[in-house]
Amino acid sequence: MKVTVYGGGNIGTKLATHFAETGNEVTMFISKPHKFREHLTVVDQDGNIIHAGNLDLATNDAKKAFESAELILVTVPAFAMEKAAKMMLPFLKPGVMIGIIPGNGGGEAAFKPAIKKGAIVFGLQRVPSVARLVEYGKSVCATGYRKTLYVAALPKKYTQQCCRIIADGLQMKCEQLPDYLNLTLTPSNPILHTTRLKTLFKDYIPGKTFYDSVPLFYEEWSDETTELLFKCDAEVQNLCHHLNDFDLSEVKSLKKHYENNTVKGFTNKIRSIEGFKGLPTPTVRVERGLIPDLSSRYFTADFNFGLFVIMQVANLVGCDMPNCQSLLDWYEPLRNRQYSEFDYRHYGINSKEDFENFYKQ
Template structure:
């Protein structure tokens, strides 16, 4: 068996050969807690352990078994999900990190910053508004996937127990496990620059937001806010994964459904039903 923690990034596509050989692949919607480095190569500190986790497996017939295993290993209540799409489209880091980075660095043209806000503690209303807008577009994608149960793709307002952008900002500012987390940056000559090699960039855009956009293409859902954030990332990193409604020259690098012969919504739904 092979566990992805969290299980985002289109792993149901690039692990197909393993599943065909008899492996069980399973993944979580989110991580159990925030991990911070204590001693490099030796130990970490976990903060803010969740009370509940959600898991899906491939094949789906193994989901209940894997949820039980995970629950026993980590001593945490774990709910089995109806299918893996509820993991892949979870609006966590692929929406959370990417929108915040856009707000922080959208005007970056090469000049360094004397200081940068803390990533979460100084989270602002502009970030919340964009986060809610992108999350709504993701929810619209789910609504178009009518042949599958996507009910566990919980909106971020519900997840953070917020009613609007103001209460969302207050909530994110106040999460204890987020305190002190810095904006990914590198220092040079006393100035700070965005760290494009940070996992916030290298994972959450290509293996997060790009995957969401790939699903938007299959469902024909308009995503102007996701497009704005994704286009900015592709411009500053010189990548071309998706250009409008077309796949870009770098799309071969990503585990998006289109790279595995899935060209229609019907084919997508059949994939998850036949897991």
């Protein structure tokens, strides 16, 4: 297939390598094409090459990237999704498949005009593995490959086709999800990251609070965070039961995903995950100490385009989520106003009826 990968970061580089390795004609649409080499590699933690492939083209020319593409894999953060959708729209042909990796964050709404034009939009419930750039434009390190990937599409009837293409391109087992909302409501980072940030910085007052040191984000995870996470996770599950016109059986509880349903067990599990070790909490050093980095994606993506989406769904269908709302209430006075936030109304989804019509197609 003619595959275009939009975004040259961790996941984009990894996906481009895999799809090139499996015999596809791969183009990367990136801002700095001159920094990308033809030969890309994925390595393990010891630096051993485990996947390799050659790019056909690296470009920042939208027409070259999208006009003949049969499959487009979008790996930019959620706040850049609308810009991506608008940029590629003039060049899309009916039948083109657009994959959002991962598929939460409301990105599907940004591609509403593309669907109307005849495009098929699909998403993965989670990324195929943890990935970290080794060298921009050349290599990425991947750990913790998932046993199975889960895919959903809009319109729904194309899910099986999209699932098969992902399975072939990544050489990984891939299964269908019954409804796209299984992606939209996946509680992963929108609950995992936001609960951690609140418990770490619950006493933070801009201009007054400074920290000498801050715990590592995952490796020094706390029971306090787990307790709050369990409450918010339960509210997401209740929301899924509230949406009884959809099959949301694959919005898995984080307890089930991490295979621990006790506070202590869950905390120890998060602390022990190899791919999470050493990852710092997003902070900025100023003259008087450390303060939270409010421009970090942990804030600007996981609140603005993670928890915001889930809470808007809850509000549209009249489901109370007090613990999740408490996270937003804490974040609101801290929010960096230069970063946008997701709003269904921006895409013409103003009521429960609009919402159901969009996700039932």
